[in-house]
Amino acid sequence: MTDTIIQKKLLNSKFKLIIISLLAFLLLLLLGFLLVIYFTLSRDGAYRGVFIDGKNVDKMSYDQIYEFFDSSYTDQLKNVELTLENGDYSTNFNLLDLGVSYNIDKAATQALHVGRQGNIFGRFFEIKRIKKKNMNIELDYSLNSAALENMINDFYDKTLIPVNESYLNFEDKKVTLIMGHPGKSLDIEKFRSVVDNSIKSLKGGIFNISPLVIEPEEIRVDKIYNEISCEPVNAKATAKDGQVVITPHVYGRRIDKSNLSDIIEKHKNDFGAKVELPVVFEDPELKTEQAQAMLFRDTLATSNTNFSTSTQNNYNRGINMQIASSKINGTVLGPGEIFSFNDVVGPRTVQNGYKTAKEYVSGKIVDGIGGGVCQVSSTLYNAVLFSDLETVFRQNHMFSIGYLPLGRDAAVAYSDLDFKFKNNTNWPIKIEAAVKNNTVSFSIRGTQEQPGKTIELSHVQIRSTPAPIQYIDDPNLEEGQTVVIQSGQAGYVVDTYKTVKINGVVQSKNKLHTSTYSTYKTIIKRGTKRVEPALLDLPESQDTPEDIIDETPA
Known part of the structure; x- marks a missing residue:
């Protein structure tokens, strides 16, 4: 019994000793591991296995890395010459021409950060992994992009052979198919690749940049x-x-x-x-x-009106008509084009040479700059009618005029009233105008597509109204004596018709418009002065009434 107890105590003591020894070993092992980690992590410089652009930077500090690459790379740029060739053209340049600069600071900082981020265990195992498998850090660079692009564009332009596509050439009665041929252009990506490799390797040389062949499109x-x-x-x-x-x-x-x-x-x-x-x-x-x-081959129509120059008023009218007609002479209208009298003739002003003459304004006959121009527009209107052109806008005068039949006048007033017509033929027309020998003439030349075509104009008087008479008593004029101080005009309403004939056969007859002319009153002075009976027989005589206004209005 006693021996058994003793044996058990001995066994327990041995077991405890083993446990204590094992714990001591593990503690020593852990301590050693921690020491290894400590010495590994506390090392200065880059860790083993770290490379920059293939160069080992083990144990190197930031300054050492920077100095090494600055002397090995930056200082060597001036020695790198490149010659790029494409056929007969080549270009030479130094890397310094491109403003190349290496980003050594970034690479050195990145190299020293390896194994120095995260917790101690993560850092330790990363350092061990890099030691076995290595890590290479790219050495970035920058350059003058504009200088490189200019170099590429210049090379491209001087080596480009444009592709010629197939096309048809049309001559009078001949059609030729011109076959295309391939073109050649710079392989820009290869150009960039050669420059990039030279910057990274610091190696120059002669490089052939084979062109890209550009095939013409397939003929369909x-x-x-x-x-x-x-x-x-x-x-x-x-x-x-x-x-x-x-x-x-x-x-x-x-x-x-x-x-x-x-x-x-x-x-x-x-x-x-x-x-x-x-x-x-x-x-x-x-x-x-x-x-x-066929251009302007035919005279489609001609229209003439006459005028007098017997008074200063009528003389001025003639000058105004000459100026307006000269603005119109030679005007060419294409098919479908609209003629505007006011646009072509322009403002009737003293600055443009126009004179003062009688004209119709607001129901009165008054002096105005450019009086008489309406005779030009009316004469042209008749040439338009006889040419069978399309009237776009026309307005008759307030009062009847004496140089054309009723219903065939066209009044104009700059900025207020225009005369417009359209060239409704298939050919250009030309307006020829002249003022000569007291006659305003208009001819419209074009291409008559219907030989034998004639135009007839007629009018039907619907109503006429006599001019009203206003008497003014004059005590200074003897009884029985009268003096006309304003000549009046009758009023009319007329319908105007156009008849189209070909070789004398009526093709159509259409009403053009209704023209309404207002009356213009006659004003007469009559005497109221009583005359005493004469003692002697006097010769029988009487003054002829005087027409004060002897002028032709616009």
Whole structure:
């Protein structure tokens, strides 16, 4: 019993000793591990396995790294020369020309941060991992981007061979297919890659930059066929800014599509070849030279009105008519173009040379600058009517005029009342105007498309109203004597008609408009002075009434 107890005590003592020894060993092991970690983490400089741009920076401080790369890289830039070639063209430059600068500060800082971030265990194991597998830090650089782009663009422009696409050349009665050929351009990405590698490796040399070949687009049969095929188009005459423009005729063209496909397939690799195509041509009805010969070939209509210059008023009217007519003379209107009298003639002012003459204003006959211009617009209006052109806007005078039949006048007043007409023919027209020998003349020249066409104008008087008479008693004038101080005018309402005939056969008769002319009162002085009976017989005589106004208004 006693021996058993003793044995148990001995066993317990041994077990405790083993446990204590084991704990002591583990403690020593942990202490050693911690010492290893401590000495590992407390090391100065970059850790083993850290490289910058392939260069080992083990144990190097920030200053050592910076000095090493500054002397190894920055100082060597001036010695790196590059020659880039492309065919017969080459360019030489030094890396300093590009303003290259290495970011050594960033790389050195990054290298010294390796293994120095996170908790101690994370740092320790990262250091061990890098020691085995290594870590390379890229040495970044910067450069003058504008200088590089200018160099690339200059190289590109001087080595570019543009691609020529296939196209059709149209001549009078000949169609040629011009086959395209490939172009060549700078491989910009390769250019950049060569520069990048030279900066990183600090190695220059001669580098061939092979061009990129740019193939022309594949010729599509449908596209070529559609470009060729067309109906004939007549030549066309229009006007722009008062000048005649002739659009040339186009021949109709046809080609067999399957034959065209075979031709394209046969010549698809004949770069730059000129292949005449078997096109069938069709003549248009009107060719360019015919259109030129038809321009202003015919006088569509002529209109004349007369005027007097016997008084200063009428003389001034004649001057005003000359100025206005000269503004219109030579005016060319294209098909569909609208003529505006006020736009063409412009303001009637003293500065523009116009004189004072009688005109109708607000129901009165008064002196005004430019009186007589309405005779120009009215004469032109009649030429327009006889030319069968389209009237856009026309207004008759307030009172009747004496130089044209009723219903055929066109009143104008700058900024208030205009006369407009439209060239409704298919050809340009030209207005010819002249004032000579007391006559205003207008001719409209164009192209008569309906030979034998004539225009007749007529009017129907719907109503007439005599001029009212106003008497003014004059005590200084003897009884029985009268003096006309204002000549009146009757009023009218008339409908104007246009009849179109071809070779004497009536084609149409249409009412153009209704014109209403107001009355203008006559004013007469009559004597109220009583006359004593004469003792002697006097000769029988009487004064002729005097018409004070002997002027022709506008």
